[in-house]
Amino acid sequence: MRKKVIAGNWKMNKVLSEAEKFVATTKDNIPTSDKVESVICAPFPYLAALVERAKGSDVKIAAQNMHYEANGAFTGEVSPVMLKDIGVTYVVIGHSERRELFAETDETVNKKVHAAFNNALTPIICVGETLEQRESNETMSVVELQVKKALEGLSDAQVHEVIIAYEPIWAIGTGKTASTEQANEVCTHIRGIVSEFVSSDAAEAVRIQYGGSVKPANVDELLSQSDIDGALVGGASLEADSFLKLVEAGAK
Numbered sequence: 537m538r539k540k541v542i543a544g545n546w547k548m549n550k551v552l553s554e555a556e557k558f559v560a561t562t563k564d565n566i567p568t569s570d571k572v573e574s575v576i577c578a579p580f581p582y583l584a585a586l587v588e589r590a591k592g593s594d595v596k597i598a599a600q601n602m603h604y605e606a607n608g609a610f611t612g613e614v615s616p617v618m619l620k621d622i623g624v625t626y627v628v629i630g631h632s633e634r635r636e637l638f639a640e641t642d643e644t645v646n647k648k649v650h651a652a653f654n655n656a657l658t659p660i661i662c663v664g665e666t667l668e669q670r671e672s673n674e675t676m677s678v679v680e681l682q683v684k685k686a687l688e689g690l691s692d693a694q695v696h697e698v699i700i701a702y703e704p705i706w707a708i709g710t711g712k713t714a715s716t717e718q719a720n721e722v723c724t725h726i727r728g729i730v731s732e733f734v735s736s737d738a739a740e741a742v743r744i745q746y747g748g749s750v751k752p753a754n755v756d757e758l759l760s761q762s763d764i765d766g767a768l769v770g771g772a773s774l775e776a777d778s779f780l781k782l783v784e785a786g787a788k
């Protein structure tokens with residue numbers, strides 16, 4: 537039985553006091569359950585403070601991005617070594633907003649995934665198609681290429697630890713959720729790719745989230761699907777009450 541992962545991706549939102557209040561509330565109210573992990577993906581300036589705040593609880597703190605090099609002349613970037621050093625344990629890699637707005641490619645995604653493992657960070661790897669690609673029936677091939685490139689060169693044991701977030705770009709922040717069937721169909725396809733190109737054991741272990749307008753009202757149905765092991769949530773993760781409802785759904 538795969539443990540569900542509910543990850544709240546705040547994106548570029550909140551000031552420090554709001555972030556700290558959110559984590560304090562979440563820490564006090566998070567359901568104790570071995571069925572779900574809860575992760576908060578916060579902006580860089582808050583990570584160290586939030587790791588401290590979350591200590592002693594099951595709430596994990598993630599970065600929303602990182603560079604793949606350990607250090608060097610990369611003005612404005614943050615390295616995996618820095619994240620590990622302050623106690624961050626998860627990192628989102630290849631979010632569609634990074635791919636679209638900041639020139640992230642399948643190659644840089646793969647380098648970052650390796651860098652994450654080299655620094656004991658669990659990667660949450662984002663994949664997903666545009667509306668245009670879905671309408672031209674390219675969803676499965678687009679996602680297949682993204683998954684294969686992201687996992688290239690990893691060991692079987694590393695793939696066991698990976699989290700893949702399937703986020704159809706047309707469903708992000710739009711209020712349009714993929715139907716549960718559409719979401720599960722792609723997640724099943726992703727598991728099949730892992731089975732074919734890595735191993736059936738890795739495919740059984742890898743956790744696959746759905747992301748795109750997930751909210752308390754639709755999370756139960758999404759999480760009840762055979763190949764959906766959690767959610768990567770933007771808008772509905774910004775309020776602690778809403779985030780807690782999502783985690784509670786994962787704990788059922």
Ligand SMILES: O=C[C@H](O)COP(=O)(O)O
Nearest residue numbers: 545708709748749770771
């Ligand atoms: O990382 C989260 C996703 O981009 C989904 O965002 P959303 O829940 O606001 O649609």
